[in-house]
Amino acid sequence: MVLLPAFGYLPVLGGDTFHLEAWQALWGRAGLHRSVLLSYFSGLITTLVALFIVVLFLAASQGTWIDRAIRRMVSPLLAIPHAAVAFGLAFLIAPSGLLVRWVSPGLTGWERPPDLLIVNDPLGLALMAGLILKEVPFLLLMSLAALPQLRPEQRVTLARSLGYAPGIAWLKCVFPALYPLIRLPVYAVIAYATSVVDMALILGPTLPPTLSVSILTWFNDPDLSRRFMASAGAVLQLGVTLAALLTWWLGEQGIKRLSQLWLASGSRTSGSTAIALGGRALLATVTLMAMSALAGLALFSVAGFWRFPDALPSTFTLDHWQRILPSVATPLMNTLSIGLVATLIAAVLVVATLEHAARHHLPARRAQWLLYLPLIVPQVAFLFGLVVAAESVAIRPQHALVVAVHLLFVVPYLYLSLSEAYRRLDPRWVQVALSLGVPPWRAFWQVRLPLLLAPLLTACAVSLAVSIGQYLPTLLLGGGRVPTITTEAVAMASGGNRRLVAVLALLQALLPFIGFSLALLIPRLVWAKRRQMRGAA
Amino acid sequence: MTHNLQTLHIKQMSITLAGETLLAMHRDIAPGEVLTVMGPSGSGKSTLLAYLAGFLSPAFQAQGELYLGDKRLDTLPAERRGIGLLFQDPMLFPHLSVAGNLRFGLPHRAKNKRQQVSQALEQVGLAGFETRDPATLSGGQQARVALMRLLLSQPRAVLLDEPFSKLDTALRQEMRTLVFGQLREAGLPTLLVTHDEADANAAGGPIIALG
Numbered sequence: 085m086v087l088l089p090a091f092g093y094l095p096v097l098g099g100d101t102f103h104l105e106a107w108q109a110l111w112g113r114a115g116l117h118r119s120v121l122l123s124y125f126s127g128l129i130t131t132l133v134a135l136f137i138v139v140l141f142l143a144a145s146q147g148t149w150i151d152r153a154i155r156r157m158v159s160p161l162l163a164i165p166h167a168a169v170a171f172g173l174a175f176l177i178a179p180s181g182l183l184v185r186w187v188s189p190g191l192t193g194w195e196r197p198p199d200l201l202i203v204n205d206p207l208g209l210a211l212m213a214g215l216i217l218k219e220v221p222f223l224l225l226m227s228l229a230a231l232p233q234l235r236p237e238q239r240v241t242l243a244r245s246l247g248y249a250p251g252i253a254w255l256k257c258v259f260p261a262l263y264p265l266i267r268l269p270v271y272a273v274i275a276y277a278t279s280v281v282d283m284a285l286i287l288g289p290t291l292p293p294t295l296s297v298s299i300l301t302w303f304n305d306p307d308l309s310r311r312f313m314a315s316a317g318a319v320l321q322l323g324v325t326l327a328a329l330l331t332w333w334l335g336e337q338g339i340k341r342l343s344q345l346w347l348a349s350g351s352r353t354s355g356s357t358a359i360a361l362g363g364r365a366l367l368a369t370v371t372l373m374a375m376s377a378l379a380g381l382a383l384f385s386v387a388g389f390w391r392f393p394d395a396l397p398s399t400f401t402l403d404h405w406q407r408i409l410p411s412v413a414t415p416l417m418n419t420l421s422i423g424l425v426a427t428l429i430a431a432v433l434v435v436a437t438l439e440h441a442a443r444h445h446l447p448a449r450r451a452q453w454l455l456y457l458p459l460i461v462p463q464v465a466f467l468f469g470l471v472v473a474a475e476s477v478a479i480r481p482q483h484a485l486v487v488a489v490h491l492l493f494v495v496p497y498l499y500l501s502l503s504e505a506y507r508r509l510d511p512r513w514v515q516v517a518l519s520l521g522v523p524p525w526r527a528f529w530q531v532r533l534p535l536l537l538a539p540l541l542t543a544c545a546v547s548l549a550v551s552i553g554q555y556l557p558t559l560l561l562g563g564g565r566v567p568t569i570t571t572e573a574v575a576m577a578s579g580g581n582r583r584l585v586a587v588l589a590l591l592q593a594l595l596p597f598i599g600f601s602l603a604l605l606i607p608r609l610v611w612a613k614r615r616q617m618r619g620a621a
Numbered sequence: 622m623t624h625n626l627q628t629l630h631i632k633q634m635s636i637t638l639a640g641e642t643l644l645a646m647h648r649d650i651a652p653g654e655v656l657t658v659m660g661p662s663g664s665g666k667s668t669l670l671a672y673l674a675g676f677l678s679p680a681f682q683a684q685g686e687l688y689l690g691d692k693r694l695d696t697l698p699a700e701r702r703g704i705g706l707l708f709q710d711p712m713l714f715p716h717l718s719v720a721g722n723l724r725f726g727l728p729h730r731a732k733n734k735r736q737q738v739s740q741a742l743e744q745v746g747l748a749g750f751e752t753r754d755p756a757t758l759s760g761g762q763q764a765r766v767a768l769m770r771l772l773l774s775q776p777r778a779v780l781l782d783e784p785f786s787k788l789d790t791a792l793r794q795e796m797r798t799l800v801f802g803q804l805r806e807a808g809l810p811t812l813l814v815t816h817d818e819a820d821a822n823a824a825g826g827p828i829i830a831l832g
Contacts, residue, residue: 512710513714515676516706611716
């Protein structure tokens with residue numbers, strides 16, 4: 085549906101012939117090639133850096149308390165929506181942000197904020213930093229989920245007994261087996277990073293912005309004929325993402341070839357100290373950045389009078405909260421109702437699918453790739469198509485439409501988080517139940533679901549967090565008439581009142597956090613008297 | 622416990638995987654008799670159990686028929702076969718209390734459920750254990766609860782999947798005596814799968830070797 089308007093066909097707007105005007109207009113845009121390059125490189129570079137950090141940490145990680153502490157601090161970061169991380173980072177690194185305040189005037193001698201363009205810098209470095217902060221926890225958790233089936237301890241122990249240093253042993257014996265298992269998440273990260281909209285609006289360059297942001301601007305332009313150009317841009321975005329994926333794939337093949345030499349070279353210890361130190365230091369830095377970003381949000385949200393080089397506000401106030409809370413009641417309700425309805429529908433769909441597969445001994449099928457398609461295809465590219473499709477059959481923007489499009493993103497994540505637990509549940513539990521004469525539906529409700537309560541709730545919390553974080557789908561399919569915390573927060577980004585933005589961003593980060601806390605708390609309360617149920621999940 | 626004693630007939634059974642025959646059997650198991658099937662791992666023991674209990678993966682093809690008395694079982698789903706299972710792990714549901722586990726086994730319309738449960742516990746020396754969390758029981762205690770859960774569900778035949786292999790040597794002999802005693806008393810046809818000679822000797826029935 086996005087292809088037709090790209091070539092001039094959109095009867096609603098009087099475009100009923102095919103032509104290339106939209107493309108000519110698109111090529112004519114000043115700064116287009118710069119936008120394209122920004123999207124392409126920010127996607128590839130951030131994925132590479134994030135993967136590098138994660139792999140180095142996993143190689144360095146020995147299961148000591150420091151490693152476990154870092155891991156535990158990373159997981160909640162995944163729940164924080166992109167926009168909230170972006171705002172937090174912006175407040176942290178801006179010329180008048182926390183970092184500069186902490187070192188001024190002592191180290192810098194600055195009495196006034198320096199005149200530097202740090203956030204929204206033309207090279208997109210701030211945007212890349214923000215993306216990396218979100219990609220690292222995602223890739224780390226995906227790797228941690230995939231690792232146990234590889235029995236990494238055995239592999240490392242074997243290699244160490246042959247004289248390899250631990251970090252090298254991990255890189256040579258575990259990583260080559262791990263990478264194929266996390267390839268899909270890596271591709272999803274590339275696709276996301278090349279086409280991200282909300283983060284790019286907050287942190288990205290402005291003149292010109294990234295391709296995805298330009299497309300959104302054209303799409304929302306009052307001059308409706310711009311939509312043809314937006315459609316052409318969406319097709320171009322798809323091409324950019326595919327090009328980035330292709331580049332990555334070629335890189336994979338190259339590294340695979342080259343690494344054969346290194347894997348079998350027999351070198352056992354060179355570089356192991358660097359891995360041990362670097363792996364931990366990098367991940368700790370990422371975690372600390374994200375934590376300080378959140379702390380910064382909290383600080384700004386209650387800051388009263390705050391002179392520039394002061395490290396802390398001189399007065400604190402709840403004014404910003406009081407001022408904004410009445411006006412966010414509707415967005416808050418929208419966010420929660422959409423998130424909960426989408427999660428409920430997705431949970432029913434996913435559990436029904438998994439239960440069906442379990443009962444009929446169905447193996448994981450190729451068709452599951454289809455499920456992950458919405459994560460790999462850039463949002464801008466197919467959402468415009470959906471909007472055009474909805475308009476052409478006269479479905480007006482509304483809550484139900486937003487829920488439906490959220491499902492596209494919520495279902496895959498819920499499936500990803502639940503399917504492993506579902507498959508790993510010992511089939512003998514249900515066999516015992518059936519052999520005791522209990523019908524399958526009772527075995528499902530009374531055995532399988534209670535045993536899977538903890539992973540199911542966690543999967544629902546993930547799904548809720550995904551729904552809460554959705555910016556573009558909510559904006560486009562809601563037609564701007566279904567405001568959520570996320571759309572409101574991003575809309576205020578250009579407005580500039582930092583304290584109000586901080587309140588909104590904190591609210592946005594708080595909701596998923598509540599979801600995850602409940603997912604942890606409920607099983608503990610329900611199974612307070614059942615020892616095995618508390619440790620097992 | 623009802624005593625409608627019936628023989629389990631395994632008729633002309635043969636199980637194939639991708640055209641290759643894994644195992645074949647033609648055998649009757651009389652009420653109260655324990656047939657022991659011995660074989661190394663990979664000899665198709667678990668496939669045999671899966672077929673009899675009704676959990677065979679569709680990857681396998683099974684021929685032959687399974688009867689209990691004159692009732693055909695192999696066309697029925699697992700929950701309607703009346704074939705009970707004991708695994709090497711007790712498999713007590715961790716989210717239910719001891720009594721909850723036993724009640725789970727009781728037929729839906731059973732009368733005096735509370736009384737049946739407490740009687741069953743008394744029978745194996747666990748009187749008063751109703752509200753306990755199964756995770757707090759010792760291995761031997763869990764095995765005994767699992768046995769009583771099986772018997773309360775009033776099966777008409779029983780499959781044992783190396784049920785003693787994870788118990789301490791000292792406990793093992795005690796549990797063998799208890800399990801085989803109870804099954805014989807209930808007059809149930811039983812099929813035991815094991816690789817332990819001592820199990821086979823304690824079972825006291827015919828022995829066939831697989832693989």
